[in-house]
Amino acid sequence: MQDVEPSAPSSVRTIDIINRRLNKRYRAEKRFKRLGLAAILSSLLFLGLLFTSIVSQGYSAFVQTYILLDIHFSRDAFDVSNLAGADYNGLIRKSLQSLFPEVRDRQEKRMLNGLVSSGAPFQIQKMVMSDTSMIGSTRSVWVPADDDVDMLMKGRIDRSAPEAERRLKDVQLGWIDGLRGDLRLKKKFNRIFFTSGDSREPELAGILGATMGSMYTLIVTLLLSFPVGVASAIYLEEFAPRNKWVDLIEVNINNLAAVPSIVFGLLGLAVFLNFFGLPRSAPLVGGLVLTLMTLPTIIIASRVSIQSVPPSIREAALGVGASKMQTVFHHVMPLAIPGMLTGTIIGMARALGESAPLLMIGMVAFIVDPPGGILEPATVLPVQIYLWADSPERAFVERTSAAIIVLLAFLMVMNAAAVFLRSRFERRW
C-alpha cells in the first residue's frame, strides 16, 4: 500500500500530512524549550558552585580567634610623658608568662609569644593612650591570636600531621589546648576585617582601606561619566545632524565599549600620569580611567532609552510651542531617566569590579592607611582580592574569599537597584 503511495497522491489526505508536520513542529518546540531550560539550569549550577565554593571558604573569615590576657599595667612600665615609648610587647610577654610559668627556655618563650598576633602590642598601646587611668591596674583584654592559631581553631591545620610538617609545634598545641580549657581562647566576630586597612598579618588585615578606595574612585567616575555620558547621548539623539561624521562617532563609541579595559589603563598612564602629572595610585586617576571605560556603556544605554520615548511626546511638546531644548529637558529626559540610570548603575558595577586598568596607574599597591581623599594613595576591592590571593600565608585564602563575598554583595545591591529602577519607573508605550 505504501509502496504505491507516491503514484496515488489522492489516497493521502492533506490533514494527515499537516498533522504529521504539526507533531514534528511541536516536538521541535519542546526540544528547544528543554535546551533552553538546560542552558539556564547549567548556568545556575555553575553560579551555585561558585557561590558555595567562595562562601564555604570565606565564611570563617568573619570570625577571628582571640586570646584573653590579664595585662598588668604596672606604674613603673610607663613614662607618662612618653607613652609611645613604653614596652607594650613586654607587657604581653609578661602576661603570657604568668599563664605558663613553667616555660623557661628561650626558644620556647619565643614560640609562646608567637601565639599572639604581632598587632597586639599596638592594640594595648592604643588602649593606654586613650585612657591613661588604667595605668596601675590589671585588665583582662581580648587580643587577636596569631593566624596559625586561628587556622588551627578553624580546623584548617591538620593536627595529626607529623610535628615537622606543622607550623604549630606540639608544645604550642599543648598551650592552645590549655588556653581553650581555661576559656581564654574564643572565636569572636572579626571586627578588624571591616575596620582596618591592608596588613601583612592575616589576622590584622581588613578591607576598610580598599572599600574607601573603591568608594572614592566610583564617586569620581560617577561625577564625571554620568553628566558627560548623558549629555553626549542627548546631543547625538536629539540635536546632532545626520551625516557621516556623526555616523563615524557612533561607530567609534560602539567600538570603545568593546575595548579591553587594560588599554584604558595604558591611556591613563600616558595621559593623566605622564602628561598631566597627576599623582600615582590616587583614586582621582583611577576614577578618570574608569570614566573612560564606562562612558560608552552609559552613552549607549542612554541613547536607547531616549529612542524609546515615543515621537508623539516630542511632537506634542513642539506643537504647544516648546523650544527644542524645552522639549528635551522637560518632556523627553524625565521619561528617559530611568533607563539612563539603569545603564549608569550597570556601568558603575562594572567599574567596581575592574582591576586591570588600575594596575598601570599604580593602584595595585600595599596601602595600610585608609585614604582620606581622592588624592591620597588608595587601592580598590578587586585589587585587594588579587593581592591577598597571591600571599603565601594560608589564612589569606579565607580572607580572599571573604573579600570576594563583600564585593559580590556590593555588586548584587547595585544590580538589584538597577532592576528595581527599571521595574518601578520605566514606562512602556
Add this chain to the structure above:
Amino acid sequence: MKKSIVVGLAAALCVSGVAVEASARDYISIVGSSTVYPFATTVAEQFGKATRFKTPKIESTGSGGGLKLFCSGIGTEYPDIANASRRIKKSEYEQCREKGVKEIVEVKIGYDGIVLANSKNAPQMDIERKDLFLALAKSVPDPANEGTFIDNPHKTWKDVNPALPAVKIEVLGPPPTSGTRDAFVELVMDEGCAAFPSIEALKNTDKDRYKSICQTIREDGVYIEAGENDNLIVQKLNVNPDAYGIFGFSFLDQNTDRIQGSKIEGKSPAFEEIAAGAYPVSRPLYFYVKKAHIGTIPGIEEYLAEFTSDKAWGEEGYLTDKGLIPMPDDERLRFADDVKSLRPLTME
C-alpha cells in the same frame, strides 16, 4: 539636570586644579619586585605602626618595571625605593644616571630559595640540575649524534635519568614575565646546561645559539605556565601527586604539611640549608634607595634603620617568619654599615 551637568564639570575642573598643586608627598613610595613585596610590606607596616611616619606605599610592579620607574628621575612624583629580586643591571644604572639619579644606595636584604616541590602523597625526588635541564629544555643534545640537537623527547623522569621515577614529567612554573622564572633559568637551566660538553663547545662558536639552547624552556605542554599566582600552583600539586611546581621558598614554608621540596644535588630546600648556602638554587634580594630623596621625603632613613635592624632581617627577625633567608652575620653587618653611611653604589 542642566545645573548638575554644570556643577559636575566645575567640580571636575576644581579637582584637577587641586591635583596639580598637591605635589608634596609625606609618605615613602616604593615599587618593584613581587618577590620582595611580602618582606618590604612587613617592614613597612611595622615601621608605620611604630613610628610617627605614615606607612610607605608599596607597589608590586616586578623588578624590571620597578627599576624603570625608579630611574625615571628625581622629584616627589618618582619612587624613592625600588625592590628587586636581582641586582640592578648596568643598563639600568646608566639610565638612572642619565635621568639625574646619580647616587643610589644598594641594600641586599637576604636570600630567597627557589624550590621544586610536589605533593606529600608522592615520594620525594632527588635530582641534579643537569637532569632538570634535560627534562625541561626545549632542545637537548642528540645522544645518537654528537654535536646536534633534537626536540626534547623525554616523557617521563625515568627517560631523563634511570634513577628517577617512571612518572610523567609535569611541571607547573612561572611565566617568562616573572623574576622567579629568570632566576630559575639562570640558576638551574644555565648550570645544568654547563654539564654538557657539546653545549659548552657552542659557547665559543655560536653564542646566541648557546643561549637559546640553555635558556629556552619546552613548549610542548610538559612545562605548564601557571601564572604569577603561586598559591594556585600549590593547590594544583595537592590534587595531582604526579605534578611538580616551581616557586619561592616562602610558599613551601607555609605549606609544609601538604607539599615537600625536592632535593637538588642532594640538598633539600630547608631554611638552614639555604641560609648556609648549601642549597644551590637561591638568589639574593635587594632594594635600591634614591639618596637625593633622603631629607625631602620624611622617614626614609628611619625606614632603612627598621629594615636593617636585627629584629627585622636578623636570624630570628620577623622577616624570617615570612620566609626570608637571612644573610650571614658578617655580610649583614657590612650592608648595615653601608646603609648607615649611605654609601652610593658604583658600577664599572
